[in-house]
Amino acid sequence: MSGDGKRRTILLVHPGAELFGSDRMLLESAIGLVESGARVVVALPSSGLLVNELRNAGAEVVIVPMLVLRKVLLTPRGLPRLFRDTFRGLGAAWRLLGRVRPDVVYVSTIIIPEWPVIARLKGIRTVSHVHEAEASGNRLVNGILYSPHLASHRTLVNSRFSLDTIRAALPALARRSHVVYNGVASPPHPVSPRPRTDGPLRVLYIGRLSPRKGPDLVIEAASRLHAAGRAVDVTLLGAVFEGYEWFEHELRAQAADAGVSVDFAGFHTDIWPFLEQTDVLLVPSRIDEPFGNTAVEGILALRPVIASDSSGLREAAGGYGTAQLVTAGDPDSIATALTDIDTRWDEMVSTVADSRAEALRRHAPAVYRSSVTAHVLG
The missing domain is CATH 3.40.50.2000 (Glycogen Phosphorylase B;)
Incomplete structure (x- = not known):
């Protein structure tokens, strides 16, 4: 009023x-x-x-x-x-x-x-x-x-x-x-990570299937671990822009050549079931990101996150014990971070709740809504 x-x-x-x-x-x-x-x-x-x-x-x-x-x-x-x-x-x-x-x-x-x-x-x-x-x-x-x-x-x-x-x-x-800062929604009671990473390490990417966003880097990093004897299952949750169908064809060919298991899940409005089934969320953007909602969503879902050490992703994923920042555009850095998280899994599982609590404090939707409303109506 x-x-x-x-x-x-x-x-x-x-x-x-x-x-x-x-x-x-x-x-x-x-x-x-x-x-x-x-x-x-x-x-x-x-x-x-x-x-x-x-x-x-x-x-x-x-x-x-x-x-x-x-x-x-x-x-x-x-x-x-x-x-x-x-x-x-x-x-x-x-x-x-x-x-x-x-x-x-x-x-x-x-x-x-x-x-x-x-x-x-x-x-x-x-x-x-x-x-x-x-x-x-x-x-x-x-x-x-x-x-x-x-x-x-x-x-x-x-x-x-x-x-x-x-x-x-x-x-x-x-x-x-x-x-x-963006307000990021969260499930009230997210499912805890599995206690041990038995079987393949489960890795998730959420976002546009675009060269700028780096889903090919996820496949390349997984192939590095695969070559070293560590099985990795990759899920790509997203779709291409119209006119970029060629890039999805390239991703499928890349996965087949590398022998990496990749599930092209398409676009879904509800990301939380996919986060429940993953071990690690990757946000491997090659280019500047103004922020990084997806990285925060991973932290809120109680999952370790690997994100590019650039632009707004530093603000989104920085300062959390369960988030690692890696060199943008470098699949070797991603592979090293995945190996580190896999090796220190017990430590990760024990601290994801602390990271979630901090993310809730920083990015509660109610805080975002009230701030935007004050600026618009003020």
Whole structure:
């Protein structure tokens, strides 16, 4: 409610309708705002699994055309679609803002650049929530991508790493940015690790099957252990982007050539049953990650975690006795960490509860929801 007792209307805008990291954070933001008593309307460019979750949380959902910046649009073949989506998105955004008449517009991610500008032109308070950060990327390109969000009155970022990346590219935006660590859901009573790693060591990867995310490194590390006489079973929980089917074919061929058991489990919204059945979770990203929800989920599930020692993954997985950080892009480092965890299994099992307690303190969804709500409504 506002100071005059009027119920506030908040329009949330998000570039997809799946249930990966930023999608889940959008859902948590919506839940927090609904719980505050606000009317929450969420604009998406398409339908998907996220829609029902939002409606179950009490939000309204509208599907509207919008410009979503994808690399394919920045190619000669993609330019006609870029121009089309730009003009269609401008009109759709202007009309929706006029129809919904929100008190605040919350723009989720930097890849829907029209919304902060249009909302500002309409005189509406605007909050951007940045979930992307590539410090290794070109600073000029990063600055261009971040610049539309200078139109927002406030910017939220999900890690110190993200804030530093913004500061290097666009200091003016960094000065009005605030760090809000992701809230990560957890089962109330996760299943304890098995007492002994008898039989194959069970390893899990969760995420997009993408070269950037490094699932091939998981298979390569497993092949190192396999060659040394230690059996490893790998589960890849995720799917490819449309157009990247070739990469899954390569992963299957790699596993067959190495003689490693790999279960291509596909995408599942409920990851916890897979974590129950694994020994170690791997988060082997080659590229910068603004944060690392998956690493935190592994810790909350009482499982040892191996993550790349880079970017926001350091903030997500650092400081836990049951998480190891390894050189990004190096399968030998991953194989060494797997061997170390396997060798020290009794110690790992005895300390996973302490790691979970610390993760709950850092990343409770309730803390995230209240923080986002305060920034949006404040």
